Each structure stands twice: as C-alpha cells, then as structure tokens.
Amino acid sequence: MSKRLEKGARKKRSSEDPHQPVRRQPDRFTASLRKALPTMQNVPSKTSIKTRQSLGSEEVVSPTPNGNIIVAAIDFGTTYSGYAFSFKHEFNINPLKIHGNEWRNVTQGQMNAKQQTCLLLTSERKLHSFGNEAKAKYLSLSVENKHEDWYFFWEFKMSLHQVKEIQGNYQLTAENGKKLDALTVFGLSIRYLKEHLLEVLHRSFSGVKDRDITWVITVPAIWNDSAKKFMRKAAEMAGITKSCIEIALEPEAASIYCRQLPITRDPQTETGMTKFPSGTRYLILDCGGGTVDVTVHEVLEDNNLKELHKATGGRWGGTVVNKAFLNFISKLVGTEVFQDFSTKHKSDYLEMLDEFENKKRMARPDSMEIVTIRIPIMLQDMFRGASNIPLNDQVVKSKYKDKVHIVGDKLRIDADLFKSFFDDSVRDIIAHVRDLMDSFPRPVKAILMVGGFSESPVLQKAVKDGFQKEVEVIIPLDASLCIMKGAVLFGHQPSKITERRCRFTYGVATVVSFDKEQHPEAKKIEIDGEELCNDIFDKHVEVGQTVVTGEAQSTSTYYPMSATDTVFPVVLFRSTNPDPKFVDDRGCECVGYYLLERTPGTRLDSIEVRLIFGGSDIVVESVKADGSVHRADFKMD
Structure with a gap:
C-alpha cells in the first residue's frame, strides 16, 4: 500500500512494495476549499480536508534580497x-x-x-x-x-x-x-x-x-x-x-543581542569583562508587558547559539500588575461605579492608569514609603452619588483602613499593599522558572532578564532571591531595548540560532487502509469500494525534538486519491501530544494547508513532502515525480 494525502488518495497497487501504507487527506475538503478559494473550481469532489481554520496556497518563498543595505x-x-x-x-x-x-x-x-x-x-x-x-x-x-x-x-x-x-x-x-x-x-x-x-x-x-x-x-x-x-x-x-x-x-532576539555584550568578569582581558565563552548555557527570561517567555540557549564554538529547551511561558507580564491595581480600585468603590467611571470618563481613567504605570516602574522592594496616586474627583463624586457617603468614609470602614488614605484627590497607599499588586505576576514567573530549572538536566550559568518588565526592581529582587544562590542573575543595561536591538542583529544574521526545540508535534493529515484491529469503526470511510481510515496524523517531528535551522527534518511520499485530481494538498496539524493518532485528537489543531497543482493523468504520480522547521515560520518543500521542487509556507487565508 502507498501513502496518500488526506485530500483523497487512492490505494496505489505496486508489485515492488504492496504493503506500503496508504495515506490520504480527509474527504471533507472540497466544499470548504471552493468557498475559500473560488478560483479552484476544478478541485475534484473527492478532494478534502478536515478543517479550514487556516488556508494557504502554493507560493514560492523568495529569500530576503542580498542587496539590502x-x-x-x-x-x-x-x-x-x-x-x-x-x-x-x-x-x-x-x-x-x-x-x-x-x-x-x-x-x-x-x-x-x-x-x-x-x-x-x-x-x-x-x-x-x-x-x-x-x-x-x-x-x-x-x-x-x-x-x-x-x-x-x-x-x-x-x-x-x-x-x-x-x-x-x-x-x-x-x-x-x-x-x-x-x-x-x-x-x-x-x-x-x-x-x-x-x-x-x-x-x-x-x-x-x-x-x-x-x-x-x-x-x-x-x-x-x-x-x-x-x-x-x-x-x-x-x-x-x-x-x-x-x-x-523576542527571547531569541534578546539572546543574540546579549551575546554581543561583555557581561561576565574576565581578568585576562584588557577591560576585565568579556562575552560568554563557548559552552555557556544560560536561561533567557523575557518579561514584557503582556507575556513572559522563557528558554535556554547554549553558546557554540562558532559563536552561534542553539536552543536547549523549547520556549515556554504565559500571560504574566506587567499588565497583570495593572489589573491587580484596577481590581483594588474596583473593590474600593464598587464594581458598578468603577465600570461606569471607566466607560464614561475615559480621560480620567486613562490618566489614572498612566500615573500608576509610572509609580509601578519606580516601585522598590525595600521601600516603606507611602505611594501617592491621584484619584480622580469624578470617581469620588460618582461613589458619593451611588452610596451617599464620601469615599474616604468608605475606606475607613473597609479592610484597607490602615493601609489606604484619601487626601483631596490623592490616594495614599501603604508600601506593602502597593507591592502586593505584583504578587500574582511575580509568583507565576518564579514558579515557572523554578519548574524549568528543576527539570533541566544540565545546569545553566546565568539567568538573563530582558524586556520592559524586567526593569522592575520588585521583579528583579524576586528573581535574585529565588535563584542567585544557584546561578548568576544578569540584567543588561536598557533591558527593555534588548529585544529591539537584537532583532536588528537577527536581520543581519537570521541563521544565528542554528538549532531549536519544537514546541509541538507536527504532522500531515492522511488516510490509510482500514484495519479493524487498529482503527476505530467511527473512522472508517469507503471510497470506490475501498475501506479507509480517515484523519490519520502522519507525524513529521515530535514536541521537544531538536530541529536544525533551514534543514528538512523528515521526508514522506504521498499519492493522490485519484489520477484525475488536479492538486496535491498538504494539510499541516500540530499537537501538544508527542504521539497523536488522529488529527482530531484532543490537543490537535490545524495549522494550515498548501496546495501543489498536478496534471491529471492515468497514473498515480507521487510527491515527496519535506517540512523545514527551525525558523520562525514552517516551510513545506515538495518534490514532484518529474523532479521539480516547490517551496512554500503555510499561510492564513
């Protein structure tokens, strides 16, 4: 049996290899494709794909022009x-x-x-x-x-x-x-x-x-x-x-930039400082306003970098601190009053947020000074109108009576209460880094803190308290600019990161001959009198696997469902599972598809499909039976 794309491949009889598995694309593609791509009216009725979340078409990817200055x-x-x-x-x-x-x-x-x-x-x-x-x-x-x-x-x-x-x-x-x-x-x-x-x-x-x-x-x-x-x-x-x-x-860009900096002590050099030597492993902790990215890199002998741990992280950035402050204000004045205020008085609301942002960036973990933020008079008036008492009287009755005072339009917040706005964000960041450090098989030399939120003294102290006994904690000057400057360096040398770790398992949707011993009855379909198993996940790379930048990691050969088919579709899925069986298993999602035109004929010609990982985009390279090579990326429609 031969491999078939899930677009709908028929079983190819081969005297040389009669037992090669058939792999095909699911039989639910044509209607979706015709709706999304009206020009593809010649797609045969058996051409199909399971989902249409992301659509793509054949398009050769051109390299960045060498003449760019x-x-x-x-x-x-x-x-x-x-x-x-x-x-x-x-x-x-x-x-x-x-x-x-x-x-x-x-x-x-x-x-x-x-x-x-x-x-x-x-x-x-x-x-x-x-x-x-x-x-x-x-x-x-x-x-x-x-x-x-x-x-x-x-x-x-x-x-x-x-x-x-x-x-x-x-x-x-x-x-x-x-x-x-x-x-x-x-x-x-x-x-x-x-x-x-x-x-x-x-x-x-x-x-x-x-x-x-x-x-x-x-x-x-x-x-x-x-x-x-x-x-x-x-x-x-x-x-x-x-x-x-x-x-x-972002963390890769920051790593490339930090790689250029003399950030470690070396008495043998003229300046007394040097870059990380080859073999150094370090953790990049990229803390931005929205997300936090964490990964581990190693310096290679050729001064390039390789990723030792796939990027992980979450929504624990500086905006989490802002939300904690807004929740505090909402509890103080009441949800209904606060929502009404933030909707009807945008100027006051945004100015209050701006002032908090400035105080947040200045907050020091060892300070016991009261933090003063202007609380709009309009918000106080709205509270009085809804409750018939001044806001300061409400504060005295609340659990914040010893930590918050209102003087005119000034909200004076106890230092410990103000620092508590950082708790959720800092806790999640430290816990995640700890889990990664404990699970990583080889020790790292340093943690590099980059990104705008990494300039927060509160976060810096938390990271140092949590890890400085084990590794160096380094915060480069202008940590908030490391990503932007590193992205410039990346543009000059996009292959600086030579190896990466896959965040997902990737594979192509196919169908195979139905085997009642292996396949569930619900997956059985029949085409031209042949029983097939639908929605097979044909794995190309596995989550956590090392992939070399720009190199194909695996090659698979596929056949069309029918000799009259006018396209080969390659439908890419990803999964958090290392070994998914079907493309609709839990944790599986459609990434997109790529269409390669073919000339209808009387024989079932094959194509070789190679997925090229390692860059920020996934590229599909296909080789037709005539030897012609086509390269494209998976695009959204």
Missing part, C-alpha cells in the same frame, strides 16, 4: 513599541552600532526610545496617529466629550495570544465599543512605524529606497503559528514586500 526592526509590544535600524557596513565593523528614535511623551515632556502602543482612527476609520500622540489626542477628545465616534485601541497585541486560530475576519473592539478587523489595526500600526522610519532615513541619507531595507517584526516565542502568520500578513498590509520581512522571536 539596511536592517530595520519593529518591536511591537503590548505596552510600548518602537523601532531600531543599522546599516550593513556598520554591522560588519561594529554590530552594536544600532540607531533608534527618541519619542516625546506629549503629556510628560520626556523622551523615550519607545512609545505607548496606542492607535487612533477617525470616525471614518482613517489613521490619525499612533503612540503618545494618539493617547494625548484621545484624552483631549474625551475631555471635550467628542471621542465617541473615534476608534482608539491600546494594549491590543495580547488579543492574538488569546485566540487559537486567527481568521481573516477576526475583530478587535475599540474603546467606543465598535469593532474593526484586527488586520487593519495591526497593519496601520506597523505602517505608521515603518513610514516614520522611512521619513528619518530619507531626511538623513540620500538615495535610500524601500527595497534597500530588510524589516524584522518581533513576536513572543509562545505565540502559536497562526498569530505569527498574522503578524507577517499585517506587515504585508503595511506595505512591506513579503520577501523583505523576517519574523524574530
């Missing part, structure tokens, strides 16, 4: 975003010569290397502004009560982490309650940062063209394949040529 990285964060860039000739001389931009905080008059991730669109859904300017404009509109028709989005990046499979019509909700498709929101945000950088380049350098730039977009390592594909698509929507886009995993 600039690498630009867009670090698109949950809370803050920015960009950095460097020229190829500068990188060859000094890799750390990386340029950035200083953004003015309109409300505070400060200059920062990143600005808030906020997007403001007009009532006609046209881009008005991004970042600090968008926030300031929206606050001004709110004060004048003219904001209802405007679309304001903030902290929207985390929405991609919450969705298993992102469809093209996935929508985000603006502050006015209206919805807009997520691709537009992300695409316009990336477009703003791209065009701002181009303006800087065109103003400062003569003759620079868009095609001279390789663009790197950062994403959390724990995001699923669908979210990563979505960000690539958003970059394309922003006007970036597909062949000029690279996706960098």
Whole structure:
C-alpha cells in the first residue's frame, strides 16, 4: 500500500512494495476549499480536508534580497513599541552600532526610545496617529466629550495570544465599543512605524529606497503559528514586500543581542569583562508587558547559539500588575461605579492608569514609603452619588483602613499593599522558572532578564532571591531595548540560532487502509469500494525534538486519491501530544494547508513532502515525480 494525502488518495497497487501504507487527506475538503478559494473550481469532489481554520496556497518563498543595505526592526509590544535600524557596513565593523528614535511623551515632556502602543482612527476609520500622540489626542477628545465616534485601541497585541486560530475576519473592539478587523489595526500600526522610519532615513541619507531595507517584526516565542502568520500578513498590509520581512522571536532576539555584550568578569582581558565563552548555557527570561517567555540557549564554538529547551511561558507580564491595581480600585468603590467611571470618563481613567504605570516602574522592594496616586474627583463624586457617603468614609470602614488614605484627590497607599499588586505576576514567573530549572538536566550559568518588565526592581529582587544562590542573575543595561536591538542583529544574521526545540508535534493529515484491529469503526470511510481510515496524523517531528535551522527534518511520499485530481494538498496539524493518532485528537489543531497543482493523468504520480522547521515560520518543500521542487509556507487565508 502507498501513502496518500488526506485530500483523497487512492490505494496505489505496486508489485515492488504492496504493503506500503496508504495515506490520504480527509474527504471533507472540497466544499470548504471552493468557498475559500473560488478560483479552484476544478478541485475534484473527492478532494478534502478536515478543517479550514487556516488556508494557504502554493507560493514560492523568495529569500530576503542580498542587496539590502539596511536592517530595520519593529518591536511591537503590548505596552510600548518602537523601532531600531543599522546599516550593513556598520554591522560588519561594529554590530552594536544600532540607531533608534527618541519619542516625546506629549503629556510628560520626556523622551523615550519607545512609545505607548496606542492607535487612533477617525470616525471614518482613517489613521490619525499612533503612540503618545494618539493617547494625548484621545484624552483631549474625551475631555471635550467628542471621542465617541473615534476608534482608539491600546494594549491590543495580547488579543492574538488569546485566540487559537486567527481568521481573516477576526475583530478587535475599540474603546467606543465598535469593532474593526484586527488586520487593519495591526497593519496601520506597523505602517505608521515603518513610514516614520522611512521619513528619518530619507531626511538623513540620500538615495535610500524601500527595497534597500530588510524589516524584522518581533513576536513572543509562545505565540502559536497562526498569530505569527498574522503578524507577517499585517506587515504585508503595511506595505512591506513579503520577501523583505523576517519574523524574530523576542527571547531569541534578546539572546543574540546579549551575546554581543561583555557581561561576565574576565581578568585576562584588557577591560576585565568579556562575552560568554563557548559552552555557556544560560536561561533567557523575557518579561514584557503582556507575556513572559522563557528558554535556554547554549553558546557554540562558532559563536552561534542553539536552543536547549523549547520556549515556554504565559500571560504574566506587567499588565497583570495593572489589573491587580484596577481590581483594588474596583473593590474600593464598587464594581458598578468603577465600570461606569471607566466607560464614561475615559480621560480620567486613562490618566489614572498612566500615573500608576509610572509609580509601578519606580516601585522598590525595600521601600516603606507611602505611594501617592491621584484619584480622580469624578470617581469620588460618582461613589458619593451611588452610596451617599464620601469615599474616604468608605475606606475607613473597609479592610484597607490602615493601609489606604484619601487626601483631596490623592490616594495614599501603604508600601506593602502597593507591592502586593505584583504578587500574582511575580509568583507565576518564579514558579515557572523554578519548574524549568528543576527539570533541566544540565545546569545553566546565568539567568538573563530582558524586556520592559524586567526593569522592575520588585521583579528583579524576586528573581535574585529565588535563584542567585544557584546561578548568576544578569540584567543588561536598557533591558527593555534588548529585544529591539537584537532583532536588528537577527536581520543581519537570521541563521544565528542554528538549532531549536519544537514546541509541538507536527504532522500531515492522511488516510490509510482500514484495519479493524487498529482503527476505530467511527473512522472508517469507503471510497470506490475501498475501506479507509480517515484523519490519520502522519507525524513529521515530535514536541521537544531538536530541529536544525533551514534543514528538512523528515521526508514522506504521498499519492493522490485519484489520477484525475488536479492538486496535491498538504494539510499541516500540530499537537501538544508527542504521539497523536488522529488529527482530531484532543490537543490537535490545524495549522494550515498548501496546495501543489498536478496534471491529471492515468497514473498515480507521487510527491515527496519535506517540512523545514527551525525558523520562525514552517516551510513545506515538495518534490514532484518529474523532479521539480516547490517551496512554500503555510499561510492564513
């Protein structure tokens, strides 16, 4: 028996190998495919696939142009975003010569290397502004009560982490309650940062063209394949040529940057400091505003890096601290009053959050000083209107009576209570790192703390208290910029990470000849008088397996269901299970599919399918019977 794609492959009779298993694609594909891709009307009725969460088609992937002279990285964060860039000739001389931009905080008059991730669109859904300017404009509109028709989005990046499979019509909700498709929101945000950088380049350098730039977009390592594909698509929507886009995993980018830094003591060197030597193993703890990524890398003799543990993590970033504070305020004034306040008085609400964000970044674990935050008079008035007593009287009656005081519009919070807002986030981070350290078979030399939340003294102390007796805890200068700068380095050398660990088991959906001793009756289907087992998960790589960047890890041969079929579909699934049997087992999800056209004929020609892992995207390489090679990625529709 021969392998068949689940699109629908017939059993190929072969005198040379009559017992080779038949593997085919499920027989529920044609209707979905025709609906999603109207041009594929010649797909035969037996062509099928189990799900249509992510759709793709044959498209040869072009390498990034060798002639690009600039690498630009867009670090698109949950809370803050920015960009950095460097020229190829500068990188060859000094890799750390990386340029950035200083953004003015309109409300505070400060200059920062990143600005808030906020997007403001007009009532006609046209881009008005991004970042600090968008926030300031929206606050001004709110004060004048003219904001209802405007679309304001903030902290929207985390929405991609919450969705298993992102469809093209996935929508985000603006502050006015209206919805807009997520691709537009992300695409316009990336477009703003791209065009701002181009303006800087065109103003400062003569003759620079868009095609001279390789663009790197950062994403959390724990995001699923669908979210990563979505960000690539958003970059394309922003006007970036597909062949000029690279996706960098945030902890990897930070690791590449830190690899360039002299961060360990060495009395034998002129400066007394040096980089990590070959053989050094270290843990990357990337704590951002939304997510926390953790992985382990080892320095190789050629100065490249390999991943020793697959990226893990969760939603334990700095926004968890913000939510704890908001929950505290909600308990203080009552859920109904707080919800009414946050909906009807956006300006006061957002200004209160901004002030807390500043106090959060300054909080020190050993401080016993009272923390003062302005509590809007409007919130106090709304509480009085709902309860007929002043808010300060309510505080005196509450469990916070010894820890909270209100003086005018000032909320004075006891130091221990303020630090307790960090508890949930810090606890989950420390517990996760401890589990990884205890399970990792080989000791690591250091923990590198990177990302914006890693600059919090409260989190730094917790990590040092938990692990400094076992390993060094290193917080690079400007930890919040390590990812952005590292993404620039990644763009110059995208193969710097030579080996990675798979986060999932990946395989192709197939069908095989039905065997009543092995297969459940519910999976039996009959086609042309032949009994087949549907939905087989044909494994290519296993969760935790080491994959070499850019190399095919396995090769399988597949056949069509019928000689008259006009396409070979390769449908990719992933699973958290190391050895799934069927593509609809618990923990299995469809990643996407790839269609390879074939010429109908009288014989069942085969294709070889190779999956290439190790990069931020998964690539399928197929070899037809005539020897022609086709390479494509799995795309969302």
